[in-house]
Amino acid sequence: MSSMTVEGTRRDFLYLSTGVVGAIGGASMVWPFVAQLGPDAETRAAGAPVEVDLSQIPEGQSITLKWRGQPIFVRHRTEQELKTADADDSKSMPDPMPDAGRSAKFNGKVQSKWIIVQGSCTHLGCIPVKNSGDYNGWYCPCHGSHYDNAGRIRKGPAPKNLVLPEYAFLSESSIRITGTRSAA
């Protein structure tokens, strides 16, 4: 009896271990088939960090830069716009953030006059139109989201502020964009 039990356990072990090895092998074959859907090497290379010269953008103007297939807005705000944005800090917003948090720092000082945001609406990814909407910031024509001049969502279906990309000031008049972020 006992020898049969030992025999059975051995057999069970072989079945089980064969099954496990087979399952791991099968699962590891699935990965390449899924991974091929992701961004390829060419796409990733084209998304290398980029430097932007800000000295070419006069006050009150903005540029749109295409990076990683999506637009990035660089806005040079006027004094008036800065005042409005600061004053609005106390208003209620869907995704509250003080104006001072919307720009990066250089030498420990927030460069408030520069707003750099990813130019796709946090609702469903349309491109907002500059200098329009109820807050004279950006307005998304697809489903009616209004952003203020700091790119904060003020009205409409978008859940989040326009997303700040990963960037840093190299000098007072140049930035380096190193990555995009997701809205969530």
Place this chain on the structure above:
Amino acid sequence: MQGHSTYVPKSSAAKWFEARLPIIGLMHSSFVSYPTPKNLNYFWTFGGILMVMLMSQIITGIMLAMHYTPHVDHAFASVEHIMRDVNFGWLIRYLHMNGAHMFFFAVYLHIFRGMFYGSYKAPREVLWILGVVIFLLMMATAFMGYVLPWGQMSLWGAVVITNLFSAIPLVGQTIVEFLWGGYAVDNPTLNRFFSLHYLLPFMIFGVVILHVWALHVVGQNNPTGVEVKNLSKDTVPFTPYATVKDAFAMVCFFIFFLFFVFYQPNQLGHADNYIMADSLKTPAHIVPEWYFLPFYAILRSVPDKLGGVMAMGGAVVILAFLPWLDTSKIRSGSFRPAFKIFFFVFVVVTVLLGWVGSQDTGAPVLKFGENTVLTMVGFGQILTIYYFAHFLIILPMLGLFERPLALPASIADSVLGGGHGMPIGAAASPEIKG
């Protein structure tokens, strides 16, 4: 209802073949001797019409794929090349493009037919659910096909729809990058959509075979909803009766279809799709094709992104639960006086949702003096609530409170006027009975 084959192979070659692969017998029992209820009205012809539309889409699609280039730099130009240079390219493309509209038009009539006559009720639940699966596959196919010409609506439709997946908590953004194959809708996205757009119709074809198989196991429903009791009295053979009727309906449908192809080929589309895709410029109004508008309106009605996506998905998926949400034992709406009213209200609500989906969200619907009492969003919200209430509240309650009319004893009685409860005149021409 299987096994009614009266096929007897005559030649020795046919006998030899039938003994080895009985496919001729299968075709014969499915499309020749198959018993169909004798009271079917013209709403029952859309199954056959849809089958023909699927074949038409596959054939024209294969031909288009021979001339189309799935690359962001060439796609738009290759479509124009099909329109201008390829022999009869304009015809093939217009057939394919308008065929998609006709496909949805027919499928909506087919779905509403099933909803009115209770075709989803036992024992046809699996048949119905397979239909919902086909509908979902159709939506995915149509969406990806619309992206291929790489016009402005193609691109921005793709941006909006793929971004819906970013609403999924935690993994949303990763999923979207894997859908795109990059950081935005771009060439990899176009390539894979082309691949899938070519694949999915064949998957639809597979599910259609299951759908027809399930249909032939449980048998067709009919306008009275009364099951077939006596094959010789209640049914007629598929050929010639249903074949000829389906063929006639198909000719009428094709006149309608070809009117668009030859006289109004771009009427159902959006002019902006003749502008090449520009990833830095969103069109002023992104509007999906008409057949997605009710679902688009539901998406826009919910102020929360994830909530909107779930409501939109739920609006389609809820159809699969219809067999259990409708508690009435009576199948046909013809014998349910209260249901009949709610059914037509539901049809009107879905059409209105479609209209709301095509309008600007802030547009006023109702004005009282200078004040806007109801905006398009508000109206869409009311309609969305009604849409779900129809399935979740009205249908379950109706079955409990409604007093149905008396059913005819059999299909034969309803046709010949021998039954109780159905006036003779009404039964004699069931196709105009609604």
